[in-house]
Amino acid sequence: MTKTNLYKKKIKQVKRNDDGTFQRLCDFAELKKDPYIEQWLNNIKSKRQRLSLMQEFCNFVEKTPKELAREHQDDLQLDPLKRTRIAKKQLNAFFGYLTGTKDKKWKSTLNNKEREKTISWNSARQYVFSKLMSFYSRLGIPVKYAKKDKPKEKDKNVREKTWRHDGEIIKKENMKSFLKKIKDSFSNILDRSIFYSKLSSGLDDVDLFELKIKDFKRGYLQNYGICYLQGNRKKDGILYQTFLGTEACESIILYLRDRQRKGEMIFDESGNYLDKALNYWLFVGKKRTNGSYSKMKPRYFTETMKETIEKLNLENITPKSLRRWFNSWLTRNSINKGVIKRFMGQKVDVQDKHYNLMLEQAKEGEFQDLTKFYYEKIDELISLGNGVQKLTQVDKKIERMEKLLGKVTSENEKLKEQLAKTNKKLQSYDKNLEEIEKIKTQIDRISGIIKELKI
Missing domain, CATH: 1.10.443.10 (Intergrase catalytic core)
Incomplete structure (x- = not known):
């Protein structure tokens, strides 16, 4: 695997949710091994979001963290008139990529990549010009932005709290x-x-x-x-x-x-x-x-x-x-x-x-x-x-109904047993009737024979 596509593909692993279903989680194990990333995240508690952001940034520009840091450092060492300001171009383009904006100032010009699901302007502003820029500053090669050069924060739709x-x-x-x-x-x-x-x-x-x-x-x-x-x-x-x-x-x-x-x-x-x-x-x-x-x-x-x-x-x-x-x-x-x-x-x-x-x-x-x-x-x-008192009364009614239902169920079972016994007796009576009919048939046959003998 080459350096330029080292973080191209996210490694996936499967884990179970609490309800037994499966979920897929990103694994940043490879990215965390990078010495430049280790230096960046040293003593930072919330690492996961930064790792996810850096991985997407590397995929977007198709460079490793080392290449990003080195080319920015090399650019800083050039004569001011010859600098390309490569890091600023990459960050600006990545901001345009995250937001999907059509604004010419921020629209990505590095490549034609489009994000499947864009994120809000203010969130992208925080991710790129705070979290991602800290990668350079913590390595001692900060990317300098004048306030006017950063995208302005858009007014937030603050939810009204008045009832x-x-x-x-x-x-x-x-x-x-x-x-x-x-x-x-x-x-x-x-x-x-x-x-x-x-x-x-x-x-x-x-x-x-x-x-x-x-x-x-x-x-x-x-x-x-x-x-x-x-x-x-x-x-x-x-x-x-x-x-x-x-x-x-x-x-x-x-x-x-x-x-x-x-x-x-x-x-x-x-x-x-x-x-x-x-x-x-x-x-x-x-x-x-x-x-x-x-x-x-x-x-x-x-x-x-x-x-x-x-x-x-x-x-x-x-x-x-x-x-x-x-x-x-x-x-x-x-x-x-x-x-x-x-x-x-x-x-x-x-x-x-x-x-x-x-x-x-x-x-x-x-x-x-x-x-x-x-x-x-x-x-x-x-x-x-008194809402709970009403609920308590309902609960007591339910208990009384359940007891009554239990009694009815018990009586119903007894009736079923009696019905089963009666059915057995009826079946016995039916068999006796069949036997009587057979005997009667035999008697009639014998009576016929006797009449014939008398004749």
Whole structure:
């Protein structure tokens, strides 16, 4: 393999997804061995995106990292009037290639290659004139650009965060009433459980869907009806210490019972958690071919929320905005800001000694004081009303119906047994009738013979 096509073809390897299906991943093993790449990525944490970008750049210009660095360095050593500015031409052309722009200033002139799927202007600007240019600067041969020579950043379409109903802004004091309407619009216990959990904990979808049944069992405090949760956010590893409120916990328990009714073995006959069920996801997605359930994906609830708010003619209320509501609502009601940030898993030093002591004790497993604080000061603030009571009543009705169905099924089985016995008796009677008919036929035949003898 020659130098110019060393990175021409991406090496593929096959791996399995969580649900058992296969995925194809790029392997940058060859590229990472290049000494110029090693120098470039030394002490950089996020290497993968840069490797992918460099590999595509090398494929585009059909050169190795060494050739790119050497020809730029050679160009810098020439008389200023004789320089070709090869690196700038390559970077500009690559920007045009990534965006697919028709702008003459940025349209690729090095070759006729076209990218199958282009990327946004601002993303390409960041990739080329920041990440890719760092390759040269970290080798000590920076490519110098005047500000006017770089493509200008285009205005971003910033998503509006203001909650609206029928186009009108929803006032902060009315937000909770609209949250109730959203809750009442959910058609199943799963959606309500997720909704209650997000409102009461301040967790984002990724961290919420990382929870397992053992996390709920371990933190559930029956005397208060709330659940203490502690962990580190997947996004940045920052500690969170938060709670699932009473409505969330009641709803989750009903949700787990519903899963049990549908065939998933979670509780024993006494209502205690089975050991094997403790490692099940608290919120589950699709059923796999092996009978287990996959972890819930954030996209599911995002789509559910989107459909619901469209039906209610609401705007800008997303799963992420529920987290913001949790923050602003507790702040509005004078809850300590440091405590709120710890609930949400945001980096903070809690200055208040009283609250700091509660949080530190909770980290060590003594969370009674923090639990009492949440129960007395916060649980009522984020409560949406009697929605769970209605669900409990429905659950009890379902249980009564299931018991009645069990009795009917049992009686039906008994009737089937009696019917089977009756059928056997009838079959026996039929056989006896057949025998009687045979005997009668024989008697008639003998009677005929006797009459003939008398004659």
